[in-house]
């Protein structure tokens with residue numbers, strides 16, 4: 128069966144301009160859709176704007192315009208942004224559209240007929256900005272427990288959805304995975320919440336207090352609670368032409384169930400949402416659907432927050448990054464890559480422009496863009512710019528890279544492919560990206576190890592074989608990266624004349640400007656800490672004595688310090704690996720940034736203070752010795768995962784060590 132994905136973003140409030148939190152969620156949804164299509168699936172992608180409710184009414188009041196004028200002016204700030212970030216929603220929904228109003232009124236009326244909505248009078252503490260009541264027990268010193276702002280006492284008649292009746296069914300839906308919540312720890316959070324008795328949900332607002340909303344068809348003094356209205360957008364998009372309800376005909380469910388787009392897409396829905404709106408999506412929404420006799424959502428992908436200096440980026444704090452500025456400065460592809468590579472779905476991540484520049488320079492400019500430039504340059508110099516035929520046998524390093532490329536490609540076509548695997552409990556796009564970028568690192572390593580630019584003088588066939596296969600590897604990488612960097616990927620394929628995904632020997636390659644220009648980042652304060660480069664290859668002296676670098680323990684001078692037992696020694700994993708890439712670290716005289724293949728899932732980045740004794744180009748393709756089980760450490764703002772074994776020369780400069788002959792990568796040094 129064809130793999131299908133109906134993917135949605137939250138519909139964003141039009142009380143202010145879009146920020147990078149919105150941009151992230153929309154880019155994530157777009158990338159999930161593109162990965163699904165890459166995997167051979169069909170997709171439908173929905174986003175839009177949430178235009179009713181108190182927040183929007185207040186924003187309109189503040190500007191001195193009617194709510195309708197306000198939303199008509201502001202919704203396009205969202206709608207027009209998405210194409211510029213290469214997001215391609217199939218449908219942009221506005222909750223003020225008549226089609227949506229019809230759906231919401233039908234849902235309300237149907238539940239009323241079913242006896243699942245009833246009116247009650249109650250008194251409670253009301254938080255105006257959050258538009259919700261709190262009980263006496265819940266408020267904290269007269270303030271809203273959620274936002275900390277003052278609450279007011281209100282008595283009101285309102286309409287309630289009998290949500291409590293669905294508690295057991297909801298628990299079962301979460302426990303069985305009928306409604307998958309990703310990442311899995313968020314499912315536990317919801318189950319924890321459901322250990323307490325579930326309350327009924329107030330789904331109306333008296334017009335006397337809030338008039339900007341969808342009228343309750345059975346009680347014209349009220350409008351619908353904005354969340355009851357907003358959540359239904361996800362089904363409105365699949366039922367575009369529902370007529371307005373009448374006294375005689377006002378059900379929703381039979382229309383939806385009989386409607387082909389609903390039948391086609393609803394079973395495959397994935398809602399992307401921020402963790403701040405998990406309860407509404409994981410509790411209100413599925414119980415509303417259950418009450419209506421509709422299936423619960425298939426999957427909720429819950430994202431973390433972008434933080435600035437560890438505080439949530441939010442309009443109220445005023446630390447918001449404008450996505451337009453970011454796009455103008457770095458381009459949509461870089462922005463998309465940064466968001467999806469940097470944030471593990473579900474976890475918070477710190478946003479900084481420096482990190483954007485680092486990702487651009489290291490991953491996109493160096494590992495990817497430069498790779499294509501290098502190989503096209505070689506073709507131009509040695510093969511008249513034409514793709515040569517591969518008639519020779521690939522070298523050891525090349526064969527390894529090709530095997531890896533093939534594995535990646537095969538994995539992307541299976542149901543287990545992380546971005547499409549509905550039941551995996553994760554949505555590790557960052558891992559998928561890291562795995563793909565590891566291919567570009569391997570290919571760089573191949574170019575340097577096989578050195579076709581030199582080889583061509585003595586063995587033209589071998590050089591041609593390397594170049595052809597490296598190009599083929601780049602085609603694989605470009606295709607797998609297309610969901611995240613669509614424009615650059617298309618341009619790479621165009622330059623390789625492989626728009627159809629196939630490399631054609633004899634085709635004339637196209638040269639062009641660097642795909643990802645490097646940016647310079649000038650931090651306000653630099654902490655260059657070169658003294659920390661290696662944690663004392665022998666021992667670091669300190670006021671407390673000598674430190675054993677393996678155990679971290681300090682010893683006094685008097686203790687015998689030169690004997691270790693074999694167990695202590697063998698706890699250090701010394702391994703052999705091949706250097707795939709090597710380059711100087713900016714602003715550092717001593718450090719080189721290396722990627723080393725230890726025959727693990729992906730190559731490691733290791734920083735080593737050997738720049739004074741060895742040129743990067745001489746190191747690439749050589750095997751080195753690495754201590755592989757040290758905890759990762761940050762050096763000059765970059766992560767180093769392991770340490771190179773070096774010996775000091777007479778001047779105390781570090782010289783890397785190599786095995787006397789080639790051994791398999793990853794083997795232990797004993």
Ligand code: ME8
Nearest residue numbers: 137138139140148152177357358400401432433440
């Ligand atoms: O909640 N980091 O709309 P909203 C990451 N209208 N994502 C962030 C973020 C941050 N700092 N800040 C916001 C609403 N987001 C409702 C939704 S759906 C039926 C109704 C993202 O404009 C995150 O996905 O406040 C969050 O859920 C969404 O923006 C909320 O946008």
